Amino acid sequence: MVPLSYYVILSAIVFVIGLAGVLIRRNIVIILLSIELMLNAANINFVAFSHYAETIVGQVFVFFVMTVAAAEVTVGLAIVIALYRRRATLNVEELTLLKW
Amino acid sequence: MIPQASMITSADLTAVLPELIISVGACLLLLVDLVLPKPARDWLAYLSLVILAAAGAATLQLATAQAEAFGGLFILDPYSSYFKLLLYLATGLTILLSIRYIQIERIHLGEYYAFLLFSTSGLMMMVSSGDLITIFLGLELASVSLYILAGLNRHELRPIEASAKYFVLGSLSAAIFLYGMSLLFGATGTTHLSTAAAALAHGQGDPVLVMAMIFLLVGFGFKVAVVPFHMWTPDVYEGAPTSVTAYMSVAVKAATFAVFLRVFLEVFGSIKPQWTGWLIGLSVATMVLGNLAAIVQQNIKRMLAYSSIAHAGYAMIGLIVGGELGTMSLMLYMAIYVLMNLGAFGVVILMRRAGVMGEQISDLSGLAKEHPAAALAMLIFMFSLAGIPPTAGFVAKFYLFMAAVDAGLVWLAVAGVLLSAVSAYYYLRVVMVMYMKEPAGPIELAWSPSAVAALVIVVAATVIIGLYPAPLVGYTQDAILHLSNLR
Numbered sequence: 001m002v003p004l005s006y007y008v009i010l011s012a013i014v015f016v017i018g019l020a021g022v023l024i025r026r027n028i029v030i031i032l033l034s035i036e037l038m039l040n041a042a043n044i045n046f047v048a049f050s051h052y053a054e055t056i057v058g059q060v061f062v063f064f065v066m067t068v069a070a071a072e073v074t075v076g077l078a079i080v081i082a083l084y085r086r087r088a089t090l091n092v093e094e095l096t097l098l099k100w
Numbered sequence: 101m102i103p104q105a106s107m108i109t110s111a112d113l114t115a116v117l118p119e120l121i122i123s124v125g126a127c128l129l130l131l132v133d134l135v136l137p138k139p140a141r142d143w144l145a146y147l148s149l150v151i152l153a154a155a156g157a158a159t160l161q162l163a164t165a166q167a168e169a170f171g172g173l174f175i176l177d178p179y180s181s182y183f184k185l186l187l188y189l190a191t192g193l194t195i196l197l198s199i200r201y202i203q204i205e206r207i208h209l210g211e212y213y214a215f216l217l218f219s220t221s222g223l224m225m226m227v228s229s230g231d232l233i234t235i236f237l238g239l240e241l242a243s244v245s246l247y248i249l250a251g252l253n254r255h256e257l258r259p260i261e262a263s264a265k266y267f268v269l270g271s272l273s274a275a276i277f278l279y280g281m282s283l284l285f286g287a288t289g290t291t292h293l294s295t296a297a298a299a300l301a302h303g304q305g306d307p308v309l310v311m312a313m314i315f316l317l318v319g320f321g322f323k324v325a326v327v328p329f330h331m332w333t334p335d336v337y338e339g340a341p342t343s344v345t346a347y348m349s350v351a352v353k354a355a356t357f358a359v360f361l362r363v364f365l366e367v368f369g370s371i372k373p374q375w376t377g378w379l380i381g382l383s384v385a386t387m388v389l390g391n392l393a394a395i396v397q398q399n400i401k402r403m404l405a406y407s408s409i410a411h412a413g414y415a416m417i418g419l420i421v422g423g424e425l426g427t428m429s430l431m432l433y434m435a436i437y438v439l440m441n442l443g444a445f446g447v448v449i450l451m452r453r454a455g456v457m458g459e460q461i462s463d464l465s466g467l468a469k470e471h472p473a474a475a476l477a478m479l480i481f482m483f484s485l486a487g488i489p490p491t492a493g494f495v496a497k498f499y500l501f502m503a504a505v506d507a508g509l510v511w512l513a514v515a516g517v518l519l520s521a522v523s524a525y526y527y528l529r530v531v532m533v534m535y536m537k538e539p540a541g542p543i544e545l546a547w548s549p550s551a552v553a554a555l556v557i558v559v560a561a562t563v564i565i566g567l568y569p570a571p572l573v574g575y576t577q578d579a580i581l582h583l584s585n586l587r
Contacts, residue, residue, distance in 0.1 A: 008286070015279055022272055031268055038275035045282035053289040058282075061233055061291060065278065068240045072274075075244050076267050082254040083264050092268070095261045098335040 007048035015041035028090045115169035115176040118155040125151030126217035133210025145199045148213040156188045175230035178579040183227040183358040190351040191220045193554045198343040200548035201449045207252045219245035223355035232281045232291040250340040262339025269332040277319025283312035297367045323356040324412045327386040337405035346445035349408045350438040379420045386413030387519045394526045421507040429499040431576040436496040440484040443558035447478040450545045466539025475534045482527040487520045492565035
């Protein structure tokens with residue numbers, strides 16, 4: 001049997017890759033993909049913990065997360081398309097109309 | 101814990117009746133919008149007010165009820181009912197303020213009202229959640245609706261940029277939040293809040309638990325906009341339509357604080373010494389940065405954004421104190437903050453005319469000469485936000501700082517008072533501009549009967565609560581009687 005720690009480490013690695021992607025990459029579509037990675041890192045945790053704790057709750061949670069992620073990405077892509085039509089750029093560094 | 105044989109009983113459905121009314125009502129709005137001719141769209145606003153009133157009546161019926169529904173996924177208690185009533189108030193006032201404004205902004209669409217209600221139902225689910233699943237679902241339902249609302253005016257440059265920034269940072273925070281939930285699930289083996297609290301009652305300093313707490317803190321921090329997770333707030337508040345900004349700044353903050361408090365005081369209550377230090381640091385940083393950054397703002401929406409960041413810092417004192425006094429003062433603070441902040445944004449909404457943004461503080465020059473009533477209303481809101489007696493803002497801050505002193509955090513209360521004095525500078529600058537500057541030209545305000553009604557309600561409430569706070573204070577005290585594991 002694969003030890004639980006392997007899954008947790010895998011999930012931590014996926015999470016960090018996602019977070020680094022959000023912070024480093026400038027293309028908003030890549031940022032969207034990185035956020036999906038972060039959500040999936042949480043999903044790995046839920047399924048692994050759920051399996052080892054012998055309860056179904058974590059796996060149920062994953063279905064909810066997948067549904068929500070799909071809804072979120074739909075809205076996100078719609079926003080990205082509207083942004084691209086209006087500004088002809090996907091680079092977040094060029095979104096400087098509202099100053100930080 | 102999810103029940104093995106998930107039978108939905110009528111008791112479950114009664115408990116979620118307000119949420120059902122709001123979400124079914126929102127779907128109804130979308131359908132009615134299809135058959136309604138364009139000039140009659142105002143009726144959608146009135147219909148949404150009727151839906152809110154119906155949900156309000158249902159919540160009042162359940163106001164003292166104490167029950168768990170759907171196997172503990174959903175908690176109905178006076179604490180959540182209090183916040184739901186607050187959410188109806190915030191949504192209803194937002195709709196009243198919006199009717200004329202969204203015509204001027206040319207976003208007078210049926211979806212506007214439907215998404216407002218969807219977002220409200222998400223926030224309601226959040227304040228009533230007894231399980232991590234419902235917290236996550238409620239949070240996302242509210243957030244996704246708000247991403248859309250922020251960018252509803254998609255032909256303009258600023259709203260779509262605001263919407264994109266809000267979406268990226270909002271979903272980033274949701275992902276961090278979810279990761280924290282997964283770690284909490286790993287540490288306790290359950291997603292149910294009270295079971296998790298029981299599992300943690302004896303656990304000390306488990307590193308996974310501390311990690312979970314930090315991730316959840318970051319997630320909540322993003323949503324209520326505390327420093328250093330506040331950077332999206334000024335941009336989004338400035339770029340989004342003002343009515344949506346008003347709604348975001350009050351409803352989301354109030355509901356998130358409600359669940360923030362439930363999670364931290366109930367679940368992490370047993371390890372409270374480990375997180376109070378973090379929260380005190382965040383609270384002080386938030387008060388300092390929010391107030392100082394607000395001073396230099398020229399755009400009133402940005403100034404109010406930084407002011408709302410500062411208010412999140414004050415409100416966190418309630419969470420740090422915890423216990424009955426802290427919870428009560430946080431609930432009181434949120435109610436009063438909802439009123440005065442909506443009022444301030446309401447006057448900004450009036451300033452928007454066709455072709456005139458009216459968002460600079462200098463645009464308010466001489467408002468008192470041209471429109472004394474609007475200037476007086478703004479003066480009351482600014483005094484209240486600064487916490488000057490006899491307005492409601494003073495009562496709110498008084499209870500909060502008193503709670504801090506009572507808990508032995510005298511220096512935190514002193515810091516809060518000193519920074520409130522700093523905040524008076526930028527609030528009173530608005531008053532000075534309105535009363536002591538000459539108008540640059542004639543100022544026309546976008547008056548409408550509904551906006552007047554909303555402003556009258558808010559002004560009256562701000563003054564009356566300031567003079568006679570006893571009923572509201574008594575209500576908050578009753579509402580927390582049944583909260584379990586309050587620390």
